[in-house]
């Protein structure tokens with residue numbers, strides 16, 4: 283093991299997040315390398331200092347009681363609200379209709395949405411009306427646009443009953459012509475949405491467009507500098 | 509799942525409300541403001557309660573709550589709280605180099621009596637220098653003791669990112685608290 287590798291692994295070494303095998307290699311290195319040992323000592327000191335001295339301020343009882351009381355007041359809230367039907371009015375944006383995708387697996391019947399699968403699996407289904415019949419599915423294309431949260435978008439624009447604070451955003455793509463797209467789950471899409479603060483980033487995507495479902499299969503993407 | 513709202517409330521209070529101290533403590537460190545911290549946990553708890561069906565029994569409820577807290581903070585409060593300038597992710601400095609840069613005046617050595625009040629001010633001051641991404645990872649690891657995997661889930665980041673942020677956050681904190689660290693024996697300089 284070289285010093286730079288050891289250095290990167292000091293935090294997980296201290297936090298006991300390394301495999302046995304790596305741990306042994308690290309120990310061997312520390313035995314013979316003075317500078318890494320010094321580094322380890324300093325990192326351990328920092329860890330200990332923070333763990334012992336970072337202040338812990340408990341919530342005061344008044345606040346706690348108030349929150350609990352308010353929660354008890356919410357008796358009217360249906361625990362199964364996810365199952366009720368909601369309406370999402372779909373309005374055409376540009377040439378194609380807008381696509382709306384939601385989490386939990388959704389069955390779209392006209393404008394009526396029924397949640398059928400609340401088992402936490404993220405399975406965005408996209409609906410679409412008023413599509414252009416001329417666009418073939420699987421068309422290779424390069425499109426530019428912005429990464430958006432489809433959930434936030436349909437909530438803000440159509441009052442969809444949706445809250446991203448629970449499970450995070452449902453990232454999708456709005457091409458510069460205003461169309462919304464969901465990503466097929468592949469490595470490229472995974473990498474793209476893992477980018478910090480990805481929402482609003484201008485992106486150029488090369489990939490296959492599935493117009494009838496408004497899914498985009500990213501072959502390659504690049505972040506466009508603003 | 510629950511036969512009545514009362515049952516749901518009972519389950520929620522047993523599983524979730526017990527973690528309110530931890531959430532409040534983090535909220536306070538994120539917002540620097542008691543009122544915002546109260547609002548933030550209140551909102552997080554309301555959401556958690558409303559969506560309690562989605563919590564998977566057997567997994568960590570505390571981690572689930574922290575994820576909701578983090579999302580609520582990002583979506584609503586982050587813009588409000590002034591964030592320090594982003595530090596360069598790519599500069600990998602060792603502790604030893606960081607500390608070498610900092611001139612430490614032996615004459616300024618601290619009096620025992622003022623050490624503790626000094627420390628809490630200094631720690632809070634040092635924390636304000638961390639941007640939210642670093643601070644959150646530091647709290648989740650060093651205060652709350654979550655595993656890297658749990659932190660990665662809460663923060664929606666790969667484990668590698670968590671590892672480097674944590675390492676970086678500890679270094680930045682240590683640099684700013686060096687005087688205390690030396691006095692209290694958290695760091696001994698190598699004598700050559």
Ligand SMILES: [Zn+2]
Nearest residue numbers: 285288315318
């Ligand atoms: Zn070494």
Ligand SMILES: [Zn+2]
Nearest residue numbers: 431434446451
């Ligand atoms: Zn969203």
